[in-house]
Amino acid sequence: MAVLSRTFARAQPLVRLQLSPVSIAIIAGVAVVVISMARMMLVSGLATTSFDIQSLEQQRLERLAHVRELERDVAALQSLDRIERDATERLGLAPPQERSSVLVNVAPPPADQQLGARTSSTDELEAEEQDSSWWRDLLRVLPF
Amino acid sequence: MARRNSRLSWRLLLLILLLVAGTGWIVARLVQVQLLHHDYYVQQAEEEHLHRTIVRAPRGAVLDRNGYPLATTVAAFDIYVDPRTWGDDATAIRGAAALAPVLGRDPAKLVLDVRGQDQGDYLAARSLDATKGLQLIDDAPPGVKAVETSLRFYPEGDVASTLLGFVGRDQTGLTGLESDFDAELGGVPAEVYFERDAIGNPIPFGRKLGGEPVPGGDVRLTIDRYIQRLVEIELDKAIEQHKATGGSVIVMDPMTGEIMAMASRPSFKLSALNLNDPAQADLYRNRAVTDTYPPGSLMKTVTMAAAIDLGLVTPNSTFYDSGVARVQGATIHNWDYSSRGTVTATQILQYSLNTGAVWLSGLLGADNFYDYVQRFGFGEATDVGLAGEGTGMFRTNTDDGWYPSDLATGSFGQSIAATPLQMITAVSALVNGGLLMRPYIVKEVVGPDGPRSFEPVVVRRAVSPETSRTLVEMLNAVVEGVPNHLARVHGYSVGGKTGTSTFTDRSTTIASFIGFAPVEAPRFIMLVKVDEPQDDRLGGVVAAPIFRTLTPQILTYLGVAPDPALVDAGP
Numbered sequence: 001m002a003v004l005s006r007t008f009a010r011a012q013p014l015v016r017l018q019l020s021p022v023s024i025a026i027i028a029g030v031a032v033v034v035i036s037m038a039r040m041m042l043v044s045g046l047a048t049t050s051f052d053i054q055s056l057e058q059q060r061l062e063r064l065a066h067v068r069e070l071e072r073d074v075a076a077l078q079s080l081d082r083i084e085r086d087a088t089e090r091l092g093l094a095p096p097q098e099r100s101s102v103l104v105n106v107a108p109p110p111a112d113q114q115l116g117a118r119t120s121s122t123d124e125l126e127a128e129e130q131d132s133s134w135w136r137d138l139l140r141v142l143p144f
Numbered sequence: 145m146a147r148r149n150s151r152l153s154w155r156l157l158l159l160i161l162l163l164v165a166g167t168g169w170i171v172a173r174l175v176q177v178q179l180l181h182h183d184y185y186v187q188q189a190e191e192e193h194l195h196r197t198i199v200r201a202p203r204g205a206v207l208d209r210n211g212y213p214l215a216t217t218v219a220a221f222d223i224y225v226d227p228r229t230w231g232d233d234a235t236a237i238r239g240a241a242a243l244a245p246v247l248g249r250d251p252a253k254l255v256l257d258v259r260g261q262d263q264g265d266y267l268a269a270r271s272l273d274a275t276k277g278l279q280l281i282d283d284a285p286p287g288v289k290a291v292e293t294s295l296r297f298y299p300e301g302d303v304a305s306t307l308l309g310f311v312g313r314d315q316t317g318l319t320g321l322e323s324d325f326d327a328e329l330g331g332v333p334a335e336v337y338f339e340r341d342a343i344g345n346p347i348p349f350g351r352k353l354g355g356e357p358v359p360g361g362d363v364r365l366t367i368d369r370y371i372q373r374l375v376e377i378e379l380d381k382a383i384e385q386h387k388a389t390g391g392s393v394i395v396m397d398p399m400t401g402e403i404m405a406m407a408s409r410p411s412f413k414l415s416a417l418n419l420n421d422p423a424q425a426d427l428y429r430n431r432a433v434t435d436t437y438p439p440g441s442l443m444k445t446v447t448m449a450a451a452i453d454l455g456l457v458t459p460n461s462t463f464y465d466s467g468v469a470r471v472q473g474a475t476i477h478n479w480d481y482s483s484r485g486t487v488t489a490t491q492i493l494q495y496s497l498n499t500g501a502v503w504l505s506g507l508l509g510a511d512n513f514y515d516y517v518q519r520f521g522f523g524e525a526t527d528v529g530l531a532g533e534g535t536g537m538f539r540t541n542t543d544d545g546w547y548p549s550d551l552a553t554g555s556f557g558q559s560i561a562a563t564p565l566q567m568i569t570a571v572s573a574l575v576n577g578g579l580l581m582r583p584y585i586v587k588e589v590v591g592p593d594g595p596r597s598f599e600p601v602v603v604r605r606a607v608s609p610e611t612s613r614t615l616v617e618m619l620n621a622v623v624e625g626v627p628n629h630l631a632r633v634h635g636y637s638v639g640g641k642t643g644t645s646t647f648t649d650r651s652t653t654i655a656s657f658i659g660f661a662p663v664e665a666p667r668f669i670m671l672v673k674v675d676e677p678q679d680d681r682l683g684g685v686v687a688a689p690i691f692r693t694l695t696p697q698i699l700t701y702l703g704v705a706p707d708p709a710l711v712d713a714g715p
Contacts, residue, residue, distance in 0.1 A: 058281075061292055062278055062281065064219065065219035065221075065274045065277070065278060065292065066274075066278070068217070068218045068219040068274065069218065069219060069274045069275060069278075071216065071218070072216070072218040072274075072297050072299075075212075075213045075216055075297070075299035076299050078212065078299070079299040079300050079301070080300060080303075080369060080370065080373050081300070081301055099634075099635075099696060099700075101635055101705075101706045101711045103708050103711065103712075
């Protein structure tokens with residue numbers, strides 16, 4: 001049993017790290033400094049980010065205030081008072097003193113010559129409906 | 145020696161006991177604080193550290209029918225100064241030099257005011273313009289804080305003030321539509337909790353809990369800003385011209401019940417609102433909806449409609465006007481004390497004969513008359529959706545204290561009280577084919593849940609379509625069949641009826657006119673009411689010209705071309 005123990009001890013020699021109290025104190029000091037630095041950097045980063053967020057929030061508020069300011073300007077510019085003031089002061093217009101009606105006795109053009117601007121989209125839709133192809137029919141049959 | 149040791153042991157024992165008791169008490173207290181009352185103390189600590197504040201939701205806008213804003217919210221800033229920062233002379237001078245010009249104040253006086261503040265920050269300006277507020281934020285004068293707030297802005301000035309109403313300093317609607325639709329306009333404020341330091345200031349990196357406020361929705365009205373402005377300008381002119389005490393004008397689409405304009409005077413100016421002035425309190429209500437008045441001869445249209453609807457008369461039925469009608473000892477004269485002899489039913493309306501109306505009420509009988517009065521919506525709210533709406537008042541033959549003379553005088557609108565809105569709603573039913581429509585003023589509410597539209601609502605059928613057509617023709621004859629009628633409009637066919645309400649206790653009158661145009665397909669109906677005009681007392685002289693002035697402008701705006709035949713005929 002004693003032989004076996006000796007053999008085992010020989011095979012795996014124990015490594016002993018012997019540190020002096022000064023070394024331990026230095027290592028501990030370095031660790032404290034590193035941890036402190038890391039924490040300080042973390043806190044500093046957090047503070048910087050927080051300030052950035054605050055600054056961005058402030059910017060957002062200012063932008064919103066600007067937007068509302070612009071909305072107010074738009075509303076003020078399209079107000080009837082302002083339009084009338086511009087018409088009279090800048091353009092030199094005046095309210096009509098009398099109304100004149102002019103009758104235009106022109107017969108409407110034949111139906112085939114009428115401009116279809118207002119109904120063109122409807123016409124196109126109708127034409128599309130009539131121009132039914134097999135794939136269009138298939139699409140209509142599909143349940144989705 | 146043994147005795148001495150025994151004494152020491154006793155003292156030591158006492159000390160140990162005291163220490164144990166003290167330690168036990170501390171441990172017990174710790175258990176009590178940390179374990180037993182843990183939640184209570186945590187809550188107290190939270191309340192101490194966390195500050196609750198309400199973040200107001202941006203208020204929605206009130207828009208006209210075309211989407212133009214009549215009332216909207218803009219950004220503003222409340223400006224505060226920290227008196228402690230301005231305790232130092234150099235800082236105060238520097239801060240005041242930057243702040244005072246923006247606020248338009250004297251720097252020296254501003255410093256004195258700030259230093260005179262005992263506690264908290266000094267409020268240097270409330271609801272400062274956003275441009276100036278942002279400038280102050282950029283300049284950042286020492287000790288000056290700009291806190292964002294909001295301000296109600298009225299792009300159209302004082303237009304529709306009684307209708308719109310106003311909001312308080314906390315942006316809550318106090319009167320008018322602002323109050324009636326406060327829930328929709330106000331949105332949902334958010335509760336925000338943040339950590340604060342020992343003196344109550346927010347900790348920059350502290351916890352912040354809470355959501356975002358839900359902005360208020362926009363309310364789109366049926367009111368047209370252009371027509372509203374036209375109406376208010378003409379009403380103000382008429383009140384000034386006739387030295388009247390007030391008046392109302394309502395413009396409505398008779399087919400749908402949409403109110404296109406509603407003005408009432410006296411009213412307040414949104415630009416000069418002073419809630420501390422008790423004299424202004426009487427100006428806040430929308431008299432076109434809240435106040436009742438005897439409609440006078442306008443009521444003859446309803447009496448005539450009832451008689452025609454029951455087949456008792458036709459437009460050509462005749463009646464002999466002796467100038468006087470006697471009802472149970474009471475003598476009723478025509479408004480001009482005239483006697484017209486034999487007249488038709490149409491002429492009863494044209495000459496506005498009180499005796500003719502009394503004759504019609506006799507044909508109808510009390511049961512039928514009051515049945516029709518109620519069918520036309522008198523005596524009940526129109527449910528327009530505006531607060532403080534009057535229901536009107538009249539006695540029927542089933543009420544105590546009713547006399548047959550009530551029926552006679554009611555036939556020409558003297559023993560009946562109605563709001564201007566009730567009156568125009570009733571006559572709309574005569575114009576639109578016989579349907580009593582519910583008037584409405586809000587077209588759409590766009591809230592967080594999406595848009596909510598309001599559609600025309602038919603309350604009931606008041607008269608048959610045939611009766612309606614007949615009344616339209618008769619009312620057209622009232623204006624165009626009478627030479628030099630002051631409601632006649634060149635180029636357009638119009639119909640209408642004058643009204644002059646008299647009172648037993650005073651000599652003044654209420655002059656009114658109700659008219660519609662064009663007769664073939666009415667696009668609008670208008671009620672004009674002028675209270676106590678001083679120079680003339682008749683509706684045909686005071687109120688009808690307002691209709692004549694406004695009608696061509698409104699029809700042109702609505703894109704209704706003049707009738708070529710009427711244009712050729714000349715004015």
